[in-house]
Amino acid sequence: AQSVTQLDSQVPVFEEAPVELRCNYSSSVSVYLFWYVQYPNQGLQLLLKYLSGSTLVKGINGFEAEFNKSQTSFHLRKPSVHISDTAEYFCAVSDTNAGGTSYGKLTFGQGTILTVHP
């Protein structure tokens, strides 16, 4: 079975500072990895995803994440945050079969609340 651990429940940071949100996963098979963002009173929106290929993945709003298979991590980074980045961020994993097709279920981490202060 797969699982996801987000290592920080809350991350406060000042505007224009860099930020890293940490995510570790466990799975016995190959995985696809995702970061979603939830702005207040809204649904979840996809930030970025890792499917294969380059381990550095770029997403929307200047975010990027690096897949590290040996450390089973998929940390999210942004070099300079804005007030508008204040939101809750979720890491998620999807197991795949031998052919690389997802089994179609996402397992989510507990979420990290990013608060950007002026």
Add this chain to the structure above:
Amino acid sequence: DADVTQTPRNRITKTGKRIMLECSQTKGHDRMYWYRQDPGLGLRLIYYSFDVKDINKGEISDGYSVSRQAQAKFSLSLESAIPNQTALYFCATGAGGSTGELFFGEGSRLTVL
């Protein structure tokens, strides 16, 4: 209009009442899901359906039931609501045979008194 629409968006009810949350989608996806979000616990899968005739339990299905009325409609029912079912519920869709990426509705906030 949203691709994944949930109704109602907010509902307050009393213990023991039957509640139905509805979800409809215009994305043409075969797969539909119901998740529950609780603070500090992330999202947990309640039920999922890969097509109209396929219904599967997720990790926390006790106390819930679902109905897939059509490819585009997937409803979640609480037959007898209890206070610990107070949560934010999300419907999601996904394209079959793909990466597992999901597309979410805006959420339905349910409060059980």
